[in-house]
Amino acid sequence: MRDLSLHLLDLAENAIRAEATVVEVLVEESPADNRVRLSIIDNGKGMSQELLASVKSPFATTRTTRNVGLGIPLMKATAERSGGNLTIDSTLGIGTTIVTELEYNHIDRPPLGRVEDTIVSLMSFHHGIDVHFTYRYEAKVFEFHTEEIKEIYSDLDYYPTEVLAWVKTYLLENMEAQKNRIPK
Secondary structure, three states: OOOHHHHHHHHHHHHHHOOOOEEEEEEEEEHHHOEEEEEEEEOOOOOOHHHHHHOOOOOOOOOOOOOOOOHHHHHHHHHHHOOOEEEEEEEOOOEEEEEEEEEOOOOOOOOOOOHHHHHHHHHHHOOOOEEEEEEEEOOEEEEEEOHHHHHHOOOOOOOOHHHHHHHHHHHHHHHHHHHHOOOO
8 A cells, every 4th residue: 555544544444344333543653763653443343363363364354255354464564564563452342453563764664644534534434433533743642533523413324525624624734733843
């Protein structure tokens, strides 16, 4: 995949297919520590120990429509190619946590990409899911949760286009603000 936000979208979609009602997306950039950490945390049905042991293989999937699952193996390969790693912790009936760490300045690290589009896509196609987004740049933190917006539009099974456009702008502006508050 050409950027990390697409990996995040793929892993979040996996969480939703695993019946998660809450998906947390954490993006942490720390140029000072030469580290990028991406996490997807869900409250889905979790994975058995057998699946957890094989899930990093492209031939492990729970789908019945095809016999390959590339999301986690591709993210793992991206992490390793970028001087990092991928870890997975999962418990049946509780959920799954996937954490990917990469070197910030590694020549092979893909760009972060448009994380705001990833969050808006999750909101667009999964109105019933609560999305928690946290962006950390060095010590500065920005958080966004969909619960309040979802409550306002509880009579609809979708978010209006103008709301999604506002969320996209709000996320982008606040992520940029975190970067600009750091003394250089």
